[in-house]
Amino acid sequence: MGLHLVTGGAGFIGSNLVASLQERGEEVAVCDVLGHQDKWKNLGKRELKDLFPPAALPEWLQRNADSLKSILHMGAISATTETDVDKIIENNFELSKRLFGFCTEREVPLVYASSAATYGDGTQGFMDDESPEALARLRPLNPYGWSKHLFDRWVARRVAEGLPLPPQWAGLKFFNVYGPNEYHKGSMKSVVCKVFHEVRTDGVARLFKSYNPEYPDGGQKRDFVWVGDCVEVCLWLLEHPGVSGLFNLGSGEARTFVEFVRPVFEALGVEERIDFIEMPEGLRGRYQYFTKAEMGKLKGVGYGKGMTPVEVGVREYVEGFLSAGDAYR
Secondary structure, X not given: OOEEXXXXXXXXXXXXHHHHHHHOOOEEEEEOOOOOXXXXXXXXXXXXXXXXXXXXXXXXXXXXXXXXXXXXXXXXXOOOOOOOHHHHHHHHHHXXXXXXXXXXXXXXXXXXXXEHHHHOXXXXXXXXXXXXXXXXOOOOXXXXXXXXXXXXXXXXXXXXXXXXXXXXXXXXXXXXXXXXXXXXXXXXXXXXXXHHHHHHHHOOEEEEOOOOOOOOOOOOEEOEEEHXXXXXXXXXXXXXXXXXXXXXXXXXXXXXHHHHHHHHHHHHOOOOOEEEEOOOHHHHOOOOOEOOXXXXXXXXXXXXXXXXXXXXXXXXXXXXXXXXOOOOO
């Protein structure tokens, strides 16, 4: 049996990946920073081969290189509000390059997390074209998106120039992911997670006002994708080692924030009440009013499973996790 390494494995998508891998009987090691809060609970039900911090990664890789079946690189500084750009680049760009080099040298498949934040304000569309020329046209709005974009461009250049690559590599441009184990993310939690607690406490959901005349309050549109679908795609890629490339990972639909939170009221049996609040000043100039993943490329390489509709995913999230005595997967 081979060993899978999940970086960021105590995080949101990472811990869901760890759960699914272990449920399939696979051995899993996790590289992450647990900190002082409740992030450890994301791994509370898991049996792990190893759990270690990023500082120990180089030595761990050398020691376990021969038994590695894959690296699922989900680790990153993912807060779009993080302002220490040097820290972001070291974690999201330089570390990713080193892992890519290791996977190339040791012939280990690599699946890594990119982001829909690489698309910026969306004026260039949401096509997952991995050519250096197409990527050069994108303008991310924050350092997080830029760091992910830098790595996508670095990989694309290597592909275009015929430089050595891992036996399989796949970058996944995650859109607005929601689901269990995101509770440690603070302001970066999904709107559904935030709204659930508001509705249960005082019966009112709070959404940002719109500052774009093309979108009414609550009518801003995003591609919301259930975390279980993201895990399914990652595992499908590992089962299809001939598939490499940069792929969007969303639902393929743009839904309004009002549509996104409505199933919370329905699941709780509460009358719908929404207040629209001011958006923080610093966020207004770099806010995405519309995202929608073009999913044709992933389908074109053979992924045939449909994505979970918002109405189904949010209800499962509320009833199966948020309202349960134990909200963790």
